[in-house]
Amino acid sequence: MNQRMYGLGSKSSVIREIFEYGKRRAAEIGAENVYDFSLGNPSVAPPQAVEDAIAQLLQGKDMTALHGYTSGPGDMATREAIAAHIRGSFGVPADAAHIYMTCGAAASLTISLSAICNAGDEVITFAPYFTEYKVFTETAGARLLALPSDPATFQIDFAALEGALSPKTAAVLVNSPNNPSGVVYGRETVKKLAALLAEKSAEYGRTIYLISDEPYRELVYGGVEVPYLPAYYKDTLVCYSYSKSLSLPGERIGYIFVSPQAKDEAALFLAVCGAGRALGYVCAPSLFQKVIARCQGMTSDVSVYEKNRNTLLSALTSYGFTCVRPDGAFYLFMRSPEPDANAFCEKAKQYDLLLVPGDDFGCAGYVRIAYCVSPAMIARSLPAFEKLARSYGL
Amino acid sequence: MNQRMYGLGSKSSVIREIFEYGKRRAAEIGAENVYDFSLGNPSVAPPQAVEDAIAQLLQGKDMTALHGYTSGPGDMATREAIAAHIRGSFGVPADAAHIYMTCGAAASLTISLSAICNAGDEVITFAPYFTEYKVFTETAGARLLALPSDPATFQIDFAALEGALSPKTAAVLVNSPNNPSGVVYGRETVKKLAALLAEKSAEYGRTIYLISDEPYRELVYGGVEVPYLPAYYKDTLVCYSYSKSLSLPGERIGYIFVSPQAKDEAALFLAVCGAGRALGYVCAPSLFQKVIARCQGMTSDVSVYEKNRNTLLSALTSYGFTCVRPDGAFYLFMRSPEPDANAFCEKAKQYDLLLVPGDDFGCAGYVRIAYCVSPAMIARSLPAFEKLARSYGL
Numbered sequence: 078m079n080q081r082m083y084g085l086g087s088k089s090s091v092i093r094e095i096f097e098y099g100k101r102r103a104a105e106i107g108a109e110n111v112y113d114f115s116l117g118n119p120s121v122a123p124p125q126a127v128e129d130a131i132a133q134l135l136q137g138k139d140m141t142a143l144h145g146y147t148s149g150p151g152d153m154a155t156r157e158a159i160a161a162h163i164r165g166s167f168g169v170p171a172d173a174a175h176i177y178m179t180c181g182a183a184a185s186l187t188i189s190l191s192a193i194c195n196a197g198d199e200v201i202t203f204a205p206y207f208t209e210y211k212v213f214t215e216t217a218g219a220r221l222l223a224l225p226s227d228p229a230t231f232q233i234d235f236a237a238l239e240g241a242l243s244p245k246t247a248a249v250l251v252n253s254p255n256n257p258s259g260v261v262y263g264r265e266t267v268k269k270l271a272a273l274l275a276e277k278s279a280e281y282g283r284t285i286y287l288i289s290d291e292p293y294r295e296l297v298y299g300g301v302e303v304p305y306l307p308a309y310y311k312d313t314l315v316c317y318s319y320s321k322s323l324s325l326p327g328e329r330i331g332y333i334f335v336s337p338q339a340k341d342e343a344a345l346f347l348a349v350c351g352a353g354r355a356l357g358y359v360c361a362p363s364l365f366q367k368v369i370a371r372c373q374g375m376t377s378d379v380s381v382y383e384k385n386r387n388t389l390l391s392a393l394t395s396y397g398f399t400c401v402r403p404d405g406a407f408y409l410f411m412r413s414p415e416p417d418a419n420a421f422c423e424k425a426k427q428y429d430l431l432l433v434p435g436d437d438f439g440c441a442g443y444v445r446i447a448y449c450v451s452p453a454m455i456a457r458s459l460p461a462f463e464k465l466a467r468s469y470g471l
Numbered sequence: 472m473n474q475r476m477y478g479l480g481s482k483s484s485v486i487r488e489i490f491e492y493g494k495r496r497a498a499e500i501g502a503e504n505v506y507d508f509s510l511g512n513p514s515v516a517p518p519q520a521v522e523d524a525i526a527q528l529l530q531g532k533d534m535t536a537l538h539g540y541t542s543g544p545g546d547m548a549t550r551e552a553i554a555a556h557i558r559g560s561f562g563v564p565a566d567a568a569h570i571y572m573t574c575g576a577a578a579s580l581t582i583s584l585s586a587i588c589n590a591g592d593e594v595i596t597f598a599p600y601f602t603e604y605k606v607f608t609e610t611a612g613a614r615l616l617a618l619p620s621d622p623a624t625f626q627i628d629f630a631a632l633e634g635a636l637s638p639k640t641a642a643v644l645v646n647s648p649n650n651p652s653g654v655v656y657g658r659e660t661v662k663k664l665a666a667l668l669a670e671k672s673a674e675y676g677r678t679i680y681l682i683s684d685e686p687y688r689e690l691v692y693g694g695v696e697v698p699y700l701p702a703y704y705k706d707t708l709v710c711y712s713y714s715k716s717l718s719l720p721g722e723r724i725g726y727i728f729v730s731p732q733a734k735d736e737a738a739l740f741l742a743v744c745g746a747g748r749a750l751g752y753v754c755a756p757s758l759f760q761k762v763i764a765r766c767q768g769m770t771s772d773v774s775v776y777e778k779n780r781n782t783l784l785s786a787l788t789s790y791g792f793t794c795v796r797p798d799g800a801f802y803l804f805m806r807s808p809e810p811d812a813n814a815f816c817e818k819a820k821q822y823d824l825l826l827v828p829g830d831d832f833g834c835a836g837y838v839r840i841a842y843c844v845s846p847a848m849i850a851r852s853l854p855a856f857e858k859l860a861r862s863y864g865l
Contacts, residue, residue, distance in 0.1 A: 078586060078587055078735075078738065078739055078742045079585060079586055079587065079588060079589055079611075079742055079745075079746070080589075081745070081749070082585055082586045082742040082743075082745035082746040082749060083586075083738055083741055083742040083745055084745060085744075085745030085746075085748050085749055086586075086740075086741035086742055086743065086744035086745030086746070086748065087738075087741045087745070093542075093543075116540075118539055118540055119535065119539070120535065121535065122534040122535050123534055123535075123538055127538075128529060128534065131525075131529060132529070135522060135525060135526070140516040140517055140522065140718075141513065141514065141515065141516050141517075141718060143721075144517055144521075144718065144719045144720070144721050144722050145512055145513070145720055145721045146510075146512055146720045146721050147721055148487075180574055180723065180751075180752070180756075181753060183751040183752070183753045184751040184752070186751065187750060187751030188751070191473060191476055192472060192473055192476045192477075193472055193473065194473060195473055195474075209748070212748060212749055213749075213751060215749075216749045216750060216751070217473075324534075324535060324538065324539075325538045326538070326539055326540045326753075327537075327538050327539045327540050327541055327754060327756065327757025327758070327760075328538050328756050328757055328758060329574065329723075329753065329754070329755075329756050341472075344472065344477055344481075345472055346480075347477055347480035347481045348472045348473055348476040348477040348480055349476075349480065350479075350480035351473075351475070351476035351477055351478060351479030351480030351481070352473070352476040352479075352480070354479050354480065354603070354606060355475070355476060355479055355606055355607075355609075355610045356581060356610060356750050356751065357574075357577040357578040357580065357581030357582070357607060357610070357750065358574070358577070358578070359575060359577045359720075359723065360721060360723070361723075362574075362721065362722050362723050362756045362759070363721025363722055364721070364722060364758075365756070366721075
């Protein structure tokens with residue numbers, strides 16, 4: 078058998094391990110006494126519009142068509158609805174011919190990377206970063222180069238980026254709002270990034286693509302703007318997923334948008350289609366393609382996440398912990414009061430607080446706290462966080 | 472960008488091209504005058520049980536859980552239902568721990584091949600074979616060796632197989648009932664295959680896996696038996712899909728069953744999990760995982776396919792065409808009356824008969840006729856087939 082695959086299957090994710098521990102612990106002492114902040118699973122239901130769309134579609138006459146194959150890039154009406162939403166919301170050119178429907182964000186990324194990369198290429202991302210980026214990049218035959226961010230803000234360290242870009246760079250992969258830091262890249266950052274990539278593409282005589290992984294686009298708080306990257310950099314692929322915005326993570330539905338302004342965009346889109354084919358993706362799930370066509374611009378009630386962020390951030394800070402203020406997503410990235418975040422997480426476990434060490438996100442000395450949980454659980458967990466802080470003399 | 476992916480995306484499938492031609496032609500002369508036998512898209516609706524299961528699930532209280540992530544290998548209740556069905560129907564050991572839920576047959580195959588193969592390995596299959604086998608095998612870093620079948624019966628040519636097996640052979644990939652020939656491998660064939668693979672595995676000191684691609688398992692006619700391969704050969708992976716049996720091709724739902732009797736089965740299952748992860752499959756679509764758990768052992772009304780087979784086979788034979796009698800699936804593989812099946816398909820087009828040349832299935836001189844169409848269309852098409860036969864002097 079294949080040893081890379083065996084390795085990936087047997088080294089189960091740290092997040093999943095903690096989650097499984099939490100289930101066992103809940104059976105011992107009651108679910109209400111375990112404060113599980115491990116998983117990025119949306120805690121709010123999909124909007125009613127999703128259930129209405131499913132019900133309406135099931136009342137149609139032609140179930141063979143409803144559940145039938147769509148074309149590889151997706152149902153045309155769905156692709157048109159998405160393109161119209163992109164044009165209307167972000168003021169960039171977009172049309173159905175540049176939308177490729179996928180089985181969610183992981184598929185969007187694996188397909189995009191496989192379409193772009195050749196053996197020996199490098200893909201640059203910024204730590205902390207979603208743990209699976211390394212896996213997906215290696216599937217595409219390339220190597221992930223994770224650069225440290227500015228430690229005070231978790232924004233891009235441009236000196237580090239300039240030093241890392243090279244003729245081997247196939248793509249820069251960004252994730253804003255970020256998992257696990259919650260940080261959003263503002264307009265100035267994006268402009269600077271775009272200018273640098275344009276300059277280096279010209280210098281090296283190869284297109285450096287920008288891949289924007291944005292499942293958390295709509296999960297931002299306090300009116301923060303998330304700049305739309307195709308408006309700033311032409312060689313952009315947007316990898317989108319409805320997992321978080323519509324609370325549909327299990328249904329595996331998302332898309333890739335290849336900017337029509339990208340160089341050789343028609344060929345690039347065909348490479349995306351070819352990568353989908355090569356990886357065994359025949360089409361995205363057909364019922365949910367049609368559902369999300371009817372739910373463009375809608376989201377679940379994400380206000381609960383903002384409330385959770387505010388409660389948790391102010392409490393943790395008052396106990397003496399240090400976090401970078403997250404403007405989006407549903408994660409807090411908190412500094413571990415001891416250098417080894419794994420040891421800190423073990424200690425937190427003694428208070429039945431389940432946190433994820435930052436090491437797997439490429440950022441030792443931090444922990445991720447996923448606050449996509451009920452406000453009641455957060456309230457119950459605060460005394461445990463306070464005791465944990467005291468145990469460190471904070 | 473990646474040239475392999477660009478190539479796969481830009482060389483669209485011949486089947487799709489013919490299908491698109493059919494749609495244009497239908498706009499010109501009316502859909503009722505075009506006899507499109509190109510696509511293997513089920514023509515019968517899913518059984519009522521599917522719609523009932525969806526409706527019931529949507530009446531549940533917890534939409535967050537219904538549409539939420541399942542674990543990577545799938546929803547435990549679904550995996551248990553499938554394992555129970557396998558035990559009950561085929562009398563082989565099976566348990567939930569050996570079932571990995573997938574986004575359909577293409578995903579099942581790509582994941583299985585990636586779990587098993589290493590660079591430089593060979594995978595053996597028998598022509599005619601489903602066109603994408605080559606693509607999926609190459610994604611896994613291996614080379615597909617397609618052996619000709621016995622031309623009179625399209626059964627396995629064992630002399631050819633014995634000559635092709637080598638220390639490089641990672642797997643033999645079979646598809647019974649077969650797309651595109653409709654042929655089913657009987658018990659004696661399967662026993663002979665199992666004995667040969669066991670002998671060669673011992674001789675080479677490496678496990679040669681048997682991959683059984685069986686989306687057409689339930690589509691068999693006249694009471695023909697489809698032997699269950701894990702009952703005959705221990706190192707078997709079954710790649711199953713509900714696309715054809717429940718008429719859900721667009722919903723992308725299927726599974727891999729790793730036989731518990733396989734060598735190092737626990738490690739092999741982990742390699743399957745790892746391959747799913749590496750290829751960007753997070754979990755199979757959650758709603759349809761729960762739907763198919765409630766529809767084990769059910770099928771769409773496949774009797775229409777048997778009726779279609781009988782009508783078409785007897786008519787074509789009476790016009791002078793030659794086909795191997797298909798016992799299953801919904802395809803006829805007909806001998807072209809001229810050596811070049813592409814030229815024959817062009818001629819057929821003049822009568823608005825849309826057939827697919829066998830070349831892409833690794834079998835020149837034949838055409839595939841997908842009879843998953845309405846009986847009315849078959850009846851309307853017969854005069855055109857008769858004229859086509861006459862034009863060849865049959």
